[in-house]
Amino acid sequence: MPMTVVRSPALKGLGITKSYGDGERRRVALDNVSLELHSGKLALLMGPSGSGKSTLLAVASGLLEPTEGQVLAEDRGELRDVWAMTAKQREDFRLRTTGFVFQGYNLFPALTARQQLEIVLKWGGYAGTFAARRQADEMLERLGMSPNRHKKPAHLSGGEKQRVAIGRALVKNPSFMFADEPTSALDWENGQKVMELLRDAAHERGASILVVSHDHRLLPYVDVYYHLEDGHLEERPLGSVVSH
Amino acid sequence: MSYALQTLWHERQRYASGVLAVTFSAVLMALQCGLLLGLFKITSIPLDQTKAGHGDGVDIWVGSSGTQSVDLGKPIPESYLTRVAGRPGVHMPEFYIANFGNLTKPVGGTELCYLLGSRLDVDARGPAAVLTPELRHALTERGTVVVDESDVKRLGLDLTGKPKINGKEIRLVGTVKGLRSLAAPWVFCSLDTARHLLGFMMPPEHVTYLIAECDSPERAQQVVGELRADYGNDMSAYSTLEFSTESRIYWLLRTRAGIAIGYAALLGLLVGMVITAQTLYSATAASAKEFAILLALGIPRWRIMLMVLNQSFWIGIIGIGLAYPVCLGLRELARMGNVDVDLRIEIVGGTAIVTMVMALISGLFALRSVRKIEPMDLLR
Numbered sequence: 001m002p003m004t005v006v007r008s009p010a011l012k013g014l015g016i017t018k019s020y021g022d023g024e025r026r027r028v029a030l031d032n033v034s035l036e037l038h039s040g041k042l043a044l045l046m047g048p049s050g051s052g053k054s055t056l057l058a059v060a061s062g063l064l065e066p067t068e069g070q071v072l073a074e075d076r077g078e079l080r081d082v083w084a085m086t087a088k089q090r091e092d093f094r095l096r097t098t099g100f101v102f103q104g105y106n107l108f109p110a111l112t113a114r115q116q117l118e119i120v121l122k123w124g125g126y127a128g129t130f131a132a133r134r135q136a137d138e139m140l141e142r143l144g145m146s147p148n149r150h151k152k153p154a155h156l157s158g159g160e161k162q163r164v165a166i167g168r169a170l171v172k173n174p175s176f177m178f179a180d181e182p183t184s185a186l187d188w189e190n191g192q193k194v195m196e197l198l199r200d201a202a203h204e205r206g207a208s209i210l211v212v213s214h215d216h217r218l219l220p221y222v223d224v225y226y227h228l229e230d231g232h233l234e235e236r237p238l239g240s241v242v243s244h
Numbered sequence: 245m246s247y248a249l250q251t252l253w254h255e256r257q258r259y260a261s262g263v264l265a266v267t268f269s270a271v272l273m274a275l276q277c278g279l280l281l282g283l284f285k286i287t288s289i290p291l292d293q294t295k296a297g298h299g300d301g302v303d304i305w306v307g308s309s310g311t312q313s314v315d316l317g318k319p320i321p322e323s324y325l326t327r328v329a330g331r332p333g334v335h336m337p338e339f340y341i342a343n344f345g346n347l348t349k350p351v352g353g354t355e356l357c358y359l360l361g362s363r364l365d366v367d368a369r370g371p372a373a374v375l376t377p378e379l380r381h382a383l384t385e386r387g388t389v390v391v392d393e394s395d396v397k398r399l400g401l402d403l404t405g406k407p408k409i410n411g412k413e414i415r416l417v418g419t420v421k422g423l424r425s426l427a428a429p430w431v432f433c434s435l436d437t438a439r440h441l442l443g444f445m446m447p448p449e450h451v452t453y454l455i456a457e458c459d460s461p462e463r464a465q466q467v468v469g470e471l472r473a474d475y476g477n478d479m480s481a482y483s484t485l486e487f488s489t490e491s492r493i494y495w496l497l498r499t500r501a502g503i504a505i506g507y508a509a510l511l512g513l514l515v516g517m518v519i520t521a522q523t524l525y526s527a528t529a530a531s532a533k534e535f536a537i538l539l540a541l542g543i544p545r546w547r548i549m550l551m552v553l554n555q556s557f558w559i560g561i562i563g564i565g566l567a568y569p570v571c572l573g574l575r576e577l578a579r580m581g582n583v584d585v586d587l588r589i590e591i592v593g594g595t596a597i598v599t600m601v602m603a604l605i606s607g608l609f610a611l612r613s614v615r616k617i618e619p620m621d622l623l624r
Contacts, residue, residue, distance in 0.1 A: 054623045063540060063619050095542025102622050106533045110254030111247065119247060123538065123547040152254075169541070180623060 009036035010208040011176060012079070013060050016069035018052070029055045030066070031231035037176065037208040039074075042199050044219065045212045047228035053212045054180055056228060060210065061098055061178040062090050073097070074175065095124050099169030099207075101198075103181035105161040107153040113140060113164045114149040117171045126172050139171045140164075143197060159190030166197050170205070177201060177209040183218065195221040248554035252562075255527065259559060262523030266563025266603050267570065269516030273509040274571045274595040275585060280496070280505050282584035286426040287495045288488040290314050290342065290360050293372035293423060296457075296484040303369050303484045304328075304464050306337070306454040306471065311480045313491040315358055315428075317342055319450035320479060327475055328456050333463040337456035338363050340370045341438040343445060344428060347414075350405025355398065356428040357409065361438020369455045372432060374420045382417035383434050387441075393419040394582070395429035409441045424582075426495075517602050517609075520559060524610030528552055532617045540619035549614050556607025560600045567599070568592070 018030040029052040037043055037060070047053050058064035060071055062082045071082040075093055082090060107116050117136035121127040127135055140149045143163045153161055162182065169177055179198060183191035195211075199221050202209045211218065219225060225236050252259050285292065291314055296303035306328055308318035328337045341361035348354050362370030364380040371380065379390050389409075396402050401416045408414060409431070423430055439446055446452075458464040464483045471481035482490060496502045528535070535548050571592075575585040 058620060058623050061540075063623070091542050091544065093542070094540065095544075098540075098542065100537060100540045100619075100622075102537065104533060104622070106537045106622065108247075108251070108531070108534045110251040115247070115250075120538070120541055120543065123543045124541065168537075172541070 010039045010074045011037040011060065012070075012072045013056070014070045014072065016056070016059055016066045016071070018055050018059060018064070019067045028231050030059065030233075033069070033228070033231070033233040035060070035226060035233055035235075037210055038224070039175070039208050040202055040206045041223040042202040042209045042211065042221065043224040043226060044222040045210060045226045045228060046214060046216070049214065051228045052231050053214075053228055056233070057178050057180055057210060057212050061100065061176070062094055095172075097175040099172065099174035099177040101162070101165050101169050101177070101179040101182045103184050105153065105158075105165045105185075107161055107164060107168075109153055112150050112152055113145055113156065113160075113167075116164050116168050120168055120171055124172060135171060136167075139167045143167050157190075158186050159193060162186060162190065162194050163197065166194065166201075170201055170207075173205065174207060177207050179209065179211045181213055182211060183213065183215060188217065191215070191217070192221075246554060246558075248551050249558050251531075251551075252555060252558050258527050258530070259523060259555075262520040262559045262606070263563045263566065265516040265519035265523070266560055266599055267566045269512045269602060270564050270567035270595050270599040271570050271574070272512035273598065274567065274587060274591055275574055276505045276509050276512075277591045277595065278571070278575065278585040278587045279578070279583070280501060281492075281586040281588070281591065283426065283501075284492040284496050285584060285586065286424065288314060288491040289423055289425070289430060290372070291484050291488040291491065293374060294455075294484060295369055295373055297488060298373050300461075302458045302461055302464050304334075304456050304458060304468050304471070304481055305340075305484060305487050306456070306479055306481050307452060309476075309478050309480055313494040314487060315342065315344075315491070316494075317452040319447055319452060320454070322449045322451055324475075324479060325454055327479075328454055328467075328471065331467055331470070333459040334467055335457040337454040338368060338370060339435055339451040340453040340455050341435055341442065341446060342452040343438070343442050345409040345431065345441055347399055347431075348408045348411070349400030350403045350407050351400060353400070355400075357399065357431045358425070358428040359409070359431050359433060359438050359441060361433050361435045364434055369457050370453075372420065372423060374423065375432060376418075379418045379420070383432070383437070385415075385417075386434075386437050387412065387414050388417040388433065388437065389414050390418045390420060390432040391416065391429055392423040392425070393421055394424045399429055410443060410445070412441050412443075414441070513598070513602050516599070517606050520556070520603055520606035521609035524552060524556055524559070524607060525613045527555075528610055528613040529616075532613070533622060535614065535617050536619050536622050539617060540622065545614065545617075548617070549611050552610055552614055553604065553607040556603050556610065557600075559606075560603025563603065564596050564599050567595075 013035045016030050016033045019026050019028045021027055045053050059066045072079040073082050114136045118132040121132035140146050145163055183194050195218055198209055201207050225238050227234055227236050291297045308320050311317045325337050343359050345357050345359045346354055347357045364383055406413050468481045468483055578585045
């Protein structure tokens with residue numbers, strides 16, 4: 001069930017501009033864009049190819065520095081400007097708070113499903129060997145992947161791999177999750193399952209999730225819909241777009 | 245199993261070239277050093293083949309001042325015997341003559357040889373232990389000699405006729421095994437024969453060495469110290485083992501063979517290092533996206549670097565592990581060709597350490613590829 005409690009935004013992008021090049025060669029990817037992500041909400045960012053969707057996701061998630069603007073994110077009870085942090089602080093912030101899912105699953109070919117999750121917990125300093133194994137198994141069970149936990153990526157289907165990738169992003173229980181085209185390499189049946197998992201992560205775990213996609217079929221799964229075109233962002237009502 | 249080792253095993257075809265490069269380097273280095281040491285053992289055969297050289301280690305050798313190798317001793321007066329004899333724990337010294345001789349083959353042509361004249365009785369400290377009582381008895385006749393069986397043909401002693409050393413007739417009374425020479429063949433004979441064959445080259449009442457048995461190896465070392473302190477200016481003194489090592493090192497440095505082998509081993513190491521570094525570099529670059537997502541998730545970059553170094557460590561361990569049996573196999577092969585490869589623990593251990601360091605340095609070079617990985621690459 002969607003959460004009904006209205007909360008203050010967990011992440012605010014204010015006046016974000018991102019441009020590349022100088023002078024006549026200057027190309028503006030994002031032009032004074034502002035967005036909000038709320039806890040427990042799944043937001044969808046859509047727009048035509050080259051509209052700057054991935055750039056906005058990168059800026060909001062602390063991977064790409066904006067030319068101008070701020071990204072304020074809730075961290076330990078206060079809003080902090082992600083881009084005013086040092087690189088090390090930002091790395092720590094991402095470690096504590098952020099999960100990612102990408103179109104390519106980017107799983108280690110040599111590691112089992114369980115180990116793909118364990119490595120994040122162990123290397124991230126979240127858990128020791130045994131605790132990491134337990135937490136990884138719990139997460140895989142929630143994703144319906146328990147029977148596959150000893151399988152390596154080569155023995156998993158595309159949908160199963162993406163579920164492992166989602167598990168890897170969720171296993172450290174992040175406050176923010178960013179997904180770039182998470183369903184575009186999957187058939188619709190698997191795509192739906194992935195969206196259900198992401199929606200559950202938002203609604204049940206209270207995470208703020210931003211999904212970038214060009215697939216209108218994802219709209220029924222989301223709580224907020226942003227449209228980005230020519231560097232300009234607008235929030236659109238869900239109903240109008242669904243009928244569209 | 246560590247993630248690094250698991251990745252190595254899973255992508256063994258990719259990493260095989262790196263592992264084989266490490267194996268190649270280790271084998272090359274160990275065999276070259278072993279071959280060199282085996283080769284230069286020959287220079288100390290007169291010492292190593294004595295009773296003391298065989299194990300009890302209780303003899304001291306006294307020779308001319310500044311003698312750096314057993315085949316470089318100059319005549320010293322027999323009267324030096326008084327300097328050694330009479331010291332507590334030191335038995336009566338015996339004489340030993342060692343000098344180059346010019347052997348004329350029965351069919352003409354000459355060959356340089358090295359005469360080793362010693363006492364021949366059962367308790368004598370100088371003669372090679374492999375000289376049987378029969379051979380020793382035969383050698384008591386003036387002009388008789390024994391050589392290694394591999395030198396018989398070279399010296400023309402298999403031919404009918406009268407071979408000569410320094411113009412004096414000699415007669416081969418037997419051969420031994422395992423006493424082959426590097427340059428001038430060793431020719432074993434009695435003190436009397438040596439003196440007879442050397443003539444004016446060995447002045448009257450002079451010998452090349454005095455050999456004295458001591459009560460214990462420790463006492464031998466003490467006596468060497470005493471003699472060096474008392475007479476260091478005009479004679480040299482060594483324990484058998486010391487003199488043996490000194491002789492090998494002298495020829496190793498003198499011939500510069502060590503430097504040549506060192507260069508070859510260094511080249512092998514460099515080749516191994518470049519291949520290993522390249523293997524790790526390309527393997528890491530191939531996993532760039534997997535590592536990039538870890539970086540995006542906030543995993544510190546040093547964890548990934550540690551994994552690459554961990555991989556280089558395992559490549560080193562596996563490469564060295566493979567190199568060891570290969571070295572043993574090649575040593576056996578060399579033995580069949582009568583070539584000694586000395587794979588003593590210092591060589592095996594030293595090679596393993598150097599190769600391991602090489603593998604880890606390769607890992608450090610491969611870290612360049614980790615530094616290039618950026619999470620943003622996942623969004624491009």
